Amino acid sequence: MTTNTIDLSAGTIDYEDSGGDGPVVVLLHGLLMDHTLWSDVVQNFGGAYRCIVPTLPLGAHRHPVTDTADLSLGGLAGLVAEFLDRLSLQDVTLVGNDTGGALVQMVILKGNPRVSRIVLASCEAFDNFPPGATGKTLFLTGKLPPALFGAFMQQLRLKPLRRMPISFGWLTKRGDRTVAKWLEPVLTQPEIRRDAVRLLRALAPGRSLLIEASEGITAFPGPGLVVWAQGDRVMPPKHGARLAELLPQGRLVEVPDSYTLIPLDQPAQLAAAIDEFVSTASTRP
Numbered sequence: 542m543t544t545n546t547i548d549l550s551a552g553t554i555d556y557e558d559s560g561g562d563g564p565v566v567v568l569l570h571g572l573l574m575d576h577t578l579w580s581d582v583v584q585n586f587g588g589a590y591r592c593i594v595p596t597l598p599l600g601a602h603r604h605p606v607t608d609t610a611d612l613s614l615g616g617l618a619g620l621v622a623e624f625l626d627r628l629s630l631q632d633v634t635l636v637g638n639d640t641g642g643a644l645v646q647m648v649i650l651k652g653n654p655r656v657s658r659i660v661l662a663s664c665e666a667f668d669n670f671p672p673g674a675t676g677k678t679l680f681l682t683g684k685l686p687p688a689l690f691g692a693f694m695q696q697l698r699l700k701p702l703r704r705m706p707i708s709f710g711w712l713t714k715r716g717d718r719t720v721a722k723w724l725e726p727v728l729t730q731p732e733i734r735r736d737a738v739r740l741l742r743a744l745a746p747g748r749s750l751l752i753e754a755s756e757g758i759t760a761f762p763g764p765g766l767v768v769w770a771q772g773d774r775v776m777p778p779k780h781g782a783r784l785a786e787l788l789p790q791g792r793l794v795e796v797p798d799s800y801t802l803i804p805l806d807q808p809a810q811l812a813a814a815i816d817e818f819v820s821t822a823s824t825r826p
Contacts, residue, residue, distance in 0.1 A: 542592070552607045553604040555604070557583075558592075559588070559592040563590040564634065568636045569635070569644050571639025574599065575723055576595065578802065583812075585808055595621075613747065621635075625653070638663060646758060649761050658822050659765045660818065661784055663776045664776060665751060666776070666781075671745075674775075682694070683742050690734060690737065703721065761789070764790040767785040768795075771799070774801075775801045796810050
């Protein structure tokens with residue numbers, strides 16, 4: 542993977558690109574996460590795909606956004622669409638986990654000719670926004686001034702607090718070391734703390750938009766794969782089954798022994814499911 546930067550309307554973002562001539566897979570992360578959510582999944586692909594993984598301005602980014610950046614759910618979906626356009630990507634498999642899955646739903650809501658297939662992995666859907674105790678706690682902290690928000694986040698330097706259900710404890714079983722690295726920008730960069738507060742406030746009214754996007758996936762013309770953690774305590778498994786039913790060409794894969802962040806807890810199983818899906822969908826008449 543090579544690290545690149547690109548200037549978009551919201552500012553500069555980093556992205557990882559594996560290169561190669563394989564089918565294009567673009568992978569999206571969630572709140573307070575970066576591209577490393579997908580590192581083990583990409584490694585398990587073994588070079589079969591051109592994997593592109595942006596670090597979106599979702600609170601673990603390195604470059605502050607512009608003062609006019611639209612950080613609402615719709616604005617972030619527009620940023621993903623702009624990213625696909627700027628890289629001139631075609632026949633894309635768009636994959637999202639956690640809030641990344643909500644962005645996938647938003648991107649295809651109005652149609653996007655660059656996206657041919659989607660994968661939704663344990664993500665926000667329907668009325669689950671903000672999701673669970675984790676999301677509700679985080680959105681409440683977004684009401685604080687940036688300085689107080691930073692003071693609250695400083696507590697997450699301690700592993701026992703990161704492992705609480707209202708933090709990352711119900712998001713991943715095995716990924717705490719990665720989580721600790723995700724928190725570094727918001728803990729050390731005042732500009733990123735400012736962005737995170739703006740982000741949480743802009744996302745707060747997004748429930749109605751997400752309901753519309755989730756119910757609207759019936760219009761998506763391409764194949765869709767839904768991968769859900771059987772033991773998910775943040776994203777209801779019934780939502781995964783419902784999404785798979787609504788997708789005209791959808792199917793559901795359930796992953797045991799995992800919480801929401803399947804790319805951290807079960808990367809090999811997730812990579813195998815995506816590989817089988819893309820290989821089959823790409824050869825389908």
